[in-house]
Structures are given as structure tokens and as C-alpha cells.
Amino acid sequence: QVQLVESGGGLVQAGGSLRLSCAASGRASAMGWFRQTPGKEREFVAAIRWSGGTTYYPDSVKGRFTISRDNTKNTVYLEMNTVKPEDTAVYYCAATPAGTPTYVSSFYSRAISYAFWGQGTQVTVSS
Numbered sequence: 001q002v003q004l005v006e007s008g009g010g011l012v013q014a015g016g017s018l019r020l021s022c023a024a025s026g027r028a029s030a031m032g033w034f035r036q037t038p039g040k041e042r043e044f045v046a047a048i049r050w051s052g053g054t055t056y057y058p059d060s061v062k063g064r065f066t067i068s069r070d071n072t073k074n075t076v077y078l079e080m081n082t083v084k085p086e087d088t089a090v091y092y093c094a095a096t097p098a099g100t101p102t103y104v105s106s107f108y109s110r111a112i113s114y115a116f117w118g119q120g121t122q123v124t125v126s127s
């Protein structure tokens with residue numbers, strides 16, 4: 001079992017920046033960020049494979065968001081730049097179990113691929 005604790009959410013103006021952190025209690029093969037607004041499905045934001053550091057992004061955030069990891073702290077970060085009001089959501093950190101094989105990129109964009117989830121942190125972007 002891996003416990004995930006997100007932090008760093010808050011209120012930011014459009015065009016500004018925010019950094020989210022996710023501290024994991026144990027090792028994972030990959031970690032990702034998803035976001036959700038009321039009435040909508042959870043949306044993929046970014047993912048990173050722990051070994052090798054390969055990253056994945058949807059077009060909606062590519063070039064604006066950056067996911068990174070700190071192996072020594074078992075922590076993943078999401079650097080959000082040039083934020084837009086449509087980035088407003090609850091952001092969730094997720095992790096796959098250690099030892100999960102490497103799959104094609106689409107695997108990492110699906111919420112069902114992740115076994116462990118954080119409690120979520122609210123990000124609000126004002127216009």
C-alpha cells in the first residue's frame with residue numbers, strides 16, 4: 001500500500017504559476033496527476049515513470065505543465081505555468097504499484113491504471 005499526500009494547491013491568477021507536490025510513502029513504478037471538476041470524469045494531466053523518468057502529457061497542458069520527481073524524497077512535482085481558468089479543478093496524485101511492467105504511453109493516461117490515489121488538492125485559477 002502506498003499513501004500519497006498532495007500539497008501546493010490554492011488560488012492563482014490566470015497566466016501565473018503554481019507547483020503541486022505529492023509525497024509517496026513507498027516506491028511506485030509510475031506516478032501521475034489527474035484533475036476533476038464537478039460532473040466530469042477524472043482527466044489525465046501528466047505522468048512520469050520512476051525508472052528512466054519518461055514523461056507523458058495530454059495536448060491540453062503540453063508546454064505549460066511539467067512533471068518531475070525527486071528520488072531521494074519519493075516525491076513528484078507538477079509545475080504549472082501560464083495557467084488558465086479552465087485549469088481550475090481538484091488535482092489528484094496517483095501511483096502504480098512498484099514492479100508494474102512498462103506499458104505503452106496510453107496506459108499512463110488512464111485513471112484505471114493507477115492503484116493508489118491521494119486525497120486531492122484544489123487549484124483555482126481566476127481570470
